[in-house]
Amino acid sequence: MQEHGGNKKNIFYIVYHYWMKNSSKTVESSEHKMRTRAAYYGFKITPMTPERIKNWYEQPIRQPLNLDKKKTPKGQLYIIPNRCKECGFCWEYCPENVLSISNNFNNKGYRYPTIAEGKENACVNCSMCTEICPDFAIYTEEVKDA
Ligand code: SF4
Numbered sequence: 001m002q003e004h005g006g007n008k009k010n011i012f013y014i015v016y017h018y019w020m021k022n023s024s025k026t027v028e029s030s031e032h033k034m035r036t037r038a039a040y041y042g043f044k045i046t047p048m049t050p051e052r053i054k055n056w057y058e059q060p061i062r063q064p065l066n067l068d069k070k071k072t073p074k075g076q077l078y079i080i081p082n083r084c085k086e087c088g089f090c091w092e093y094c095p096e097n098v099l100s101i102s103n104n105f106n107n108k109g110y111r112y113p114t115i116a117e118g119k120e121n122a123c124v125n126c127s128m129c130t131e132i133c134p135d136f137a138i139y140t141e142e143v144k145d146a
């Protein structure tokens, strides 16, 4: 006796095996094509191994030659608590983690951003918070000669 839905299952397995067979063929043939083409142009393709990937990430980072002459900008933060609606964008997206949520509430009942502990001089004036705040409740100004 045939199992209920047996035909459907068989069709599924046939399609699945056909697809698997052909997809592996495609990968093999495209790899082969790549190697042949590389050999034609005088290159050698070395397969990526976990060891190679590890070394790749441990390579020294390229830096500009005049890096020592560059100064990191500094920003002065201004927060207008009563405009804030606690959406959290500014403290979530600040790349230097300068901001955190205050324990105090504004006159609309929302908690607003404050400078996180130990981050008093960490603002790099990137303007992310200024740009992202939907309520114009935060902005920065560059500190000259910082
Ligand atoms: S200007 Fe940039 S670094 Fe400074 S508080 Fe805003 S998001 Fe953070």
Ligand code: SF4
Residues within 6 Å of the ligand: 083, 084, 085, 086, 087, 088, 089, 090, 091, 112, 113, 132, 133, 134, 135, 136, 137, 138
């Ligand atoms: S992005 Fe603006 S509205 Fe949102 S929490 Fe920060 S200051 Fe408040």
